[in-house]
Amino acid sequence: MSGKHVAKNQPKTFTFSSENIKKMKEILSKYPETRKKSAVMPLLYLAQKQNEGWIPLVAIQYIADQLDVPYIKVYEVATFYTMYNLAPVGKYFVQVCTTTPCAIRGSGKIIEMCKKHISEKEGHLSSDKKSSWIEVECLGACVNAPMIQINDDYYEDLDADSAEKIFKSFKDDNLPKFGSQKGRKGSEPIKQRLTLLKN
Amino acid sequence: MPKVKVDGIEIEVENGISVLQACEIAGKEIPRFCYHERLSIAGNCRMCLVEMEKSPKPVASCAMPVSEGQVIYTNTEMVKKAREGVMEFLLINHPLDCPICDQGGECDLQDQSVKYGGGTSRYELNKRSVKEKYMGPLIKTQMNRCIHCTRCIRFAEEVAGVPELGSINRGENMEITTYLEKTLDSELSANVIDLCPVGALTSKPYAFEARPWELTKTETIDVMDAVGSNIRVDTKGWEVKRILPRVNEDINEEWISDKTRYACDGLLINRIDRPYIKKDGKLIECSWDEAFLKIKEEVSKTANVGGLVGGMVDLETIFALKDLLIKISGSASIDFRQKDFYIDPSHLSNNLFNTSIAGIDESDLILLVGANPRLEATIINSRIRKNFINKNTEIFTIGDPGDQTYKIISLGDNLKVLKDIENNNSIFSEKIKTSQKPIIVIGESVLNSKQGRFVLETSKSILKKNNSLSGLNILHQSASSVGAIMLQAYTNTNEVLKNEILYLIGADEINIDTKNKFIIYQGTHGSKNAKIADVILPGAAYTEKNGLYVNLEGRVQSAFKASFPPGNAKEDWKILRALSDVLNKPLKFNTIEQLRSKMFEFNPALQRIDQLPSIDVNTLEVENVEVIDSKVNYLPIDYYHSNEIAKSSKTMLECKIARQSLQKTGTEN
Numbered sequence: 001m002s003g004k005h006v007a008k009n010q011p012k013t014f015t016f017s018s019e020n021i022k023k024m025k026e027i028l029s030k031y032p033e034t035r036k037k038s039a040v041m042p043l044l045y046l047a048q049k050q051n052e053g054w055i056p057l058v059a060i061q062y063i064a065d066q067l068d069v070p071y072i073k074v075y076e077v078a079t080f081y082t083m084y085n086l087a088p089v090g091k092y093f094v095q096v097c098t099t100t101p102c103a104i105r106g107s108g109k110i111i112e113m114c115k116k117h118i119s120e121k122e123g124h125l126s127s128d129k130k131s132s133w134i135e136v137e138c139l140g141a142c143v144n145a146p147m148i149q150i151n152d153d154y155y156e157d158l159d160a161d162s163a164e165k166i167f168k169s170f171k172d173d174n175l176p177k178f179g180s181q182k183g184r185k186g187s188e189p190i191k192q193r194l195t196l197l198k199n
Numbered sequence: 200m201p202k203v204k205v206d207g208i209e210i211e212v213e214n215g216i217s218v219l220q221a222c223e224i225a226g227k228e229i230p231r232f233c234y235h236e237r238l239s240i241a242g243n244c245r246m247c248l249v250e251m252e253k254s255p256k257p258v259a260s261c262a263m264p265v266s267e268g269q270v271i272y273t274n275t276e277m278v279k280k281a282r283e284g285v286m287e288f289l290l291i292n293h294p295l296d297c298p299i300c301d302q303g304g305e306c307d308l309q310d311q312s313v314k315y316g317g318g319t320s321r322y323e324l325n326k327r328s329v330k331e332k333y334m335g336p337l338i339k340t341q342m343n344r345c346i347h348c349t350r351c352i353r354f355a356e357e358v359a360g361v362p363e364l365g366s367i368n369r370g371e372n373m374e375i376t377t378y379l380e381k382t383l384d385s386e387l388s389a390n391v392i393d394l395c396p397v398g399a400l401t402s403k404p405y406a407f408e409a410r411p412w413e414l415t416k417t418e419t420i421d422v423m424d425a426v427g428s429n430i431r432v433d434t435k436g437w438e439v440k441r442i443l444p445r446v447n448e449d450i451n452e453e454w455i456s457d458k459t460r461y462a463c464d465g466l467l468i469n470r471i472d473r474p475y476i477k478k479d480g481k482l483i484e485c486s487w488d489e490a491f492l493k494i495k496e497e498v499s500k501t502a503n504v505g506g507l508v509g510g511m512v513d514l515e516t517i518f519a520l521k522d523l524l525i526k527i528s529g530s531a532s533i534d535f536r537q538k539d540f541y542i543d544p545s546h547l548s549n550n551l552f553n554t555s556i557a558g559i560d561e562s563d564l565i566l567l568v569g570a571n572p573r574l575e576a577t578i579i580n581s582r583i584r585k586n587f588i589n590k591n592t593e594i595f596t597i598g599d600p601g602d603q604t605y606k607i608i609s610l611g612d613n614l615k616v617l618k619d620i621e622n623n624n625s626i627f628s629e630k631i632k633t634s635q636k637p638i639i640v641i642g643e644s645v646l647n648s649k650q651g652r653f654v655l656e657t658s659k660s661i662l663k664k665n666n667s668l669s670g671l672n673i674l675h676q677s678a679s680s681v682g683a684i685m686l687q688a689y690t691n692t693n694e695v696l697k698n699e700i701l702y703l704i705g706a707d708e709i710n711i712d713t714k715n716k717f718i719i720y721q722g723t724h725g726s727k728n729a730k731i732a733d734v735i736l737p738g739a740a741y742t743e744k745n746g747l748y749v750n751l752e753g754r755v756q757s758a759f760k761a762s763f764p765p766g767n768a769k770e771d772w773k774i775l776r777a778l779s780d781v782l783n784k785p786l787k788f789n790t791i792e793q794l795r796s797k798m799f800e801f802n803p804a805l806q807r808i809d810q811l812p813s814i815d816v817n818t819l820e821v822e823n824v825e826v827i828d829s830k831v832n833y834l835p836i837d838y839y840h841s842n843e844i845a846k847s848s849k850t851m852l853e854c855k856i857a858r859q860s861l862q863k864t865g866t867e868n
Contacts, residue, residue, distance in 0.1 A: 057379070070365075071378045072378040073362065075365060075378055076365045076366060080369045
């Protein structure tokens with residue numbers, strides 16, 4: 001993912017909140033003491049959750065210290081997986097699927113909208129610092145392509161207009177309801193009959 | 200023992216080896232990039248693909264273990280196509296900059312693409328470009344050339360014990376880097392340059408200096424520490440351009456320390472290339488005759504001449520100096536110890552690394568007493584680490600030597616712990632009872648006149664109880680120490696210093712009171728003691744003469760002349776021989792062969808070149824000594840500046856500065 005980069009402005013310190021320390025202990029308890037480095041992925045995810053969606057370098061060092069592994073080993077994992085963000089993401093973090101089914105159904109237009117309404121460059125904050133976007137591989141909602149993920153929610157059945165509407169709504173925090181933007185439930189047919197029983 | 204068939208040749212091989220090794224046993228060459236005998240298997244370059252019967256796809260031979268009845272082909276059309284394919288992929292992002300690449304001529308990628316490559320590329324897109332990484336003053340990086348074999352990562356993690364290298368990002372964006380681009384904090388770091396199969400990691404000090412085919416290669420040994428690492432010295436004209444390791448399984452395997460490799464630029468700087476005489480407090484250039492006549496004049500006044508030899512002096516020179524001193528004053532007032540250093544020469548084993556370096560691999564319990572092997576003998580530390588990694592051996596220490604790249608368990612820093620161990624009052628006493636091959640490594644820091652005897656005798660007593668006296672190991676720091684002991688070049692340093700005339704050969708560490716003394720300095724570099732000398736005689740460095748050295752195991756090794764001494768400088772024994780004529784006390788040898796045969800007459804053990812000494816360590820006698828209640832005081836070690844050659848080296852200075860700044864910022868935050 002070309003949008004992935006390490007932030008220049010890094011916080012000086014990082015520790016888990018007391019609540020997350022509890023969670024960390026729970027995660028660590030799943031692994032034998034000698035294999036505790038296996039917990040690196042859930043801990044990175046925990047750090048990302050705590051730090052507004054991205055992992056600072058100090059958090060990488062903090063986790064490495066917790067797991068007694070060299071910094072570079074945690075850094076390798078954090079840079080390898082696309083779902084760890086190493087630079088700040090917006091309050092609304094848009095992930096645009098551009099894999100084949102979405103691409104056929106017009107995800108290119110959604111990317112254009114992202115560039116227009118969020119930021120010209122992938123992985124960088126918008127001018128109001130409220131949102132950012134990246135391209136991702138298949139998010140598994142091909143039946144309702146094209147689609148995007150905003151934070152934890154899927155917005156499906158998009159086109160340029162509905163995408164623009166969503167991106168514009170970031171300003172006053174009034175997002176449309178997630179799910180299909182054409183109003184269908186799940187991936188039910190829009191016009192035809194919904195079950196074999198009804199006509 | 201499984202039987203396998205390689206290209207129709209049936210061979211029986213050891214269990215547990217890989218198909219690649221089996222092919223090699225059968226005499227077939229398998230191309231490879233990521234596979235390395237001394238590193239773990241990664242299997243990521245795919246260059247070693249071979250065809251195996253009953254396998255629909257080619258298999259990566261480095262990662263495939265042999266099993267009974269395998270039929271392997273290394274020369275079929277499928278293998279050829281597979282290699283061409285892999286090669287084409289490897290070259291997709293590899294720049295075609297061989298003409299300006301330092302690896303050119305000794306590059307695995309270059310050689311193998313000639314032999315196994317398809318010859319053309321079908322790739323039409325742009326090649327990727329990768330930012331160069333900072334890895335310290337020794338390693339130059341051009342990461343565009345990297346093929347991601349991960350040898351360097353595995354070396355840093357497994358052998359050097361500094362897991363600071365890693366691969367970040369993925370797929371086409373993968374890059375090799377140190378964490379936030381820090382200097383590699385290891386004394387073995389430059390070995391990644393040899394390991395790198397392409398020109399991604401090359402030598403910074405050697406950058407654009409020479410092509411490998413222009414260099415004259417001389418196989419010799421190193422004298423930067425007492426290990427006696429086997430090296431190859433590459434020279435162009437007079438200049439030593441670089442030093443590379445030579446494989447010797449018994450000593451350095453195929454690694455050398457950064458000091459061994461890079462102190463060589465000190466051979467070009469600050470050299471004494473002509474004799475000097477001090478006139479009115481000033482050193483003035485002179486001829487050999489003038490210098491010798493001045494010495495003759497002084498020697499005619501008094502016969503009290505003392506000799507001190509430094510840490511990098513060969514056996515021939517020590518022997519010739521000793522002979523000359525006997526001729527002048529009847530007895531040899533000579534010593535090699537430039538500090539408070541306890542030795543017990545009654546039995547040679549008291550002064551040796553008796554386990555032998557290769558023997559460390561078999562040990563199952565290690566105790567360091569006042570030893571810091573990481574800095575005192577880096578190669579030995581890598582062996583200890585290898586043992587620790589392979590066998591998870593427990594390593595104890597008395598005194599705190601700092602980070603040794605493996606886990607060490609402290610027994611405190613008071614030497615009386617040794618007595619506790621002897622009296623079964625320590626956790627170590629329990630461990631040693633069940634141990635088959637315990638070893639004790641004693642550092643020079645505790646071998647002083649106060650603590651040395653206690654440490655040595657108690658260690659022997661501990662080992663003797665366990666019937667494993669061969670575990671007694673003295674960790675010498677200088678290449679000349681064991682040789683000097685074998686030539687009996689020791690009396691008492693303080694007594695030697697009382698002589699009116701002092702003959703120093705490369706003795707740079709000791710502080711000398713020059714009052715009412717006539718000092719002759721014979722050496723290679725304008726050191727502290729050269730400056731106080733009344734006569735300076737220019738000698739030859741270790742790459743400029745044939746000489747014998749004894750390493751800390753007691754193994755005699757030959758160093759060979761790779762270059763020649765600068766200016767008017769001469770080989771050291773020849774200077775002594777010529778001087779003896781001027782003094783009318785001619786030494787009875789004219790060639791190095793005659794000198795050596797005299798020396799071998801004196802100590803026949805020195806004839807056993809490249810072999811371990813044949814002495815029975817079990818004949819060591821153990822004395823009872825009083826308990827000493829004192830702490831281990833480590834002598835300060837300036838690793839990158841430990842001798843005159845290293846002190847003159849620009850590269851070593853850069854390493855020292857890089858290390859200092861690394862310690863200042865700290866790696867933790």
